[in-house]
């Protein structure tokens with residue numbers, strides 16, 4: 001019977017643009033997240049043409065981690081973290097993205113940050129691109145629809161691989177690369193790939209082209225990274241929301257199968273090094289004539305990943321809509337699952353889905369897995385004495401950990417670690433809110449930007465400390 005690895009990487013996860021702030025400090029350039037305004041549960045975040053006066057851009061300040069990271073990492077160490085997942089803001093290293101020489105001040109910041117982690121034996125787990133490509137690459141090159149961006153990305157990757165080769169062992173290339181399967185979502189296309197779709201473009205075709213260039217860039221980066229340090233472990237990062245058929249009706253089952261294919265073919269390319277047959281056929285049938293060269297296909301085959309990093313928050317459900325063509329359109333084809341509840345933001349809560357997802361990945365790819373995001377976004381209430389009783393968060397995490405352990409102990413999944421999302425409160429990627437909180441550590445900052453930025457421990461802080469101390473025995 002299996003058990004959690006002895007060196008299981010318990011920790012927490014964040015992304016540079018959601019907490020660092022200091023958006024113009026020490027030579028940093030403007031990233032795509034710097035032109036995104038605040039939204040809420042009913043209103044999408046806006047994307048402005050550059051940084052304009054009079055708008056609220058919550059990522060500009062974040063939670064000021066850039067200046068406060070030492071004290072925050074001390075709190076992570078107090079919880080017993082063995083790992084800390086963050087990303088490197090591309091724009092701190094190459095402010096515009098197309099420079100030849102890196103920005104030394106940006107490189108120094110991450111040296112200091114990683115040193116601070118290592119001081120406490122906390123392993124940095126680093127995502128190269130987490131929703132934060134240089135905005136200049138959007139305005140001048142059209143984002144990832146442009147093949148030239150592959151070279152800019154691999155230059156960035158090589159620079160940071162070389163610089164941190166003795167400090168960082170665990171890497172991931174593109175965060176939640178498969179969100180853009182929802183190609184009707186302006187948010188997904190912009191955050192994943194810096195794409196703004198024009199009136200005469202087919203968004204699905206543009207997405208497939210951009211995703212192809214990203215997958216080639218990822219594969220090239222894996223190869224470069226291994227040459228720099230063969231001990232690197234480089235993974236992909238997939239947003240896993242299993243899509244169930246609403247009923248046992250065969251057409252619903254087939255629809256759900258196509259939905260899974262449409263959302264997860266990205267993992268096929270990362271892990272198998274080639275496109276799945278259904279997608280090649282689909283692209284042919286659509287006459288997409290994508291720019292995919294033989295050299296690209298060789299790169300994909302040579303740059304497969306070492307492990308599957310994935311986020312898990314929720315599951316989806318779908319059903320047949322009677323269309324003649326078998327096609328899944330994420331914006332229109334999802335239906336509520338009557339068997340699960342949802343958060344205030346409509347995210348369906350499904351702990352069993354995590355076990356299902358881990359088995360699904362294992363059956364398809366036979367690679368180690370790493371849960372690099374999981375968590376419960378909720379409004380927290382600060383009591384008069386400053387305490388925060390977030391039992392709902394503990395409840396969510398506990399139920400997911402029970403299923404995670406079943407997948408390892410009963411089903412034999414090889415799991416590297418668990419880094420729940422937003423271990424310290426930070427700016428929500430989807431809404432730009434602070435009030436959608438995930439942290440074990442509360443940050444006194446409100447949606448309107450007010451607050452002292454002071455940190456305090458929630459009840460979940462002590463619960464997670466105990467979980468780590470007992471290597472997941474005491475939940």
Ligand code: BG6
Pocket residue numbers: 015018131175176239311373377421427428429430431436
């Ligand atoms: C994932 C992202 O989609 O989910 C994170 O990798 C994000 O960047 C997290 O913050 C939670 O989503 P949200 O919209 O609640 O912040």
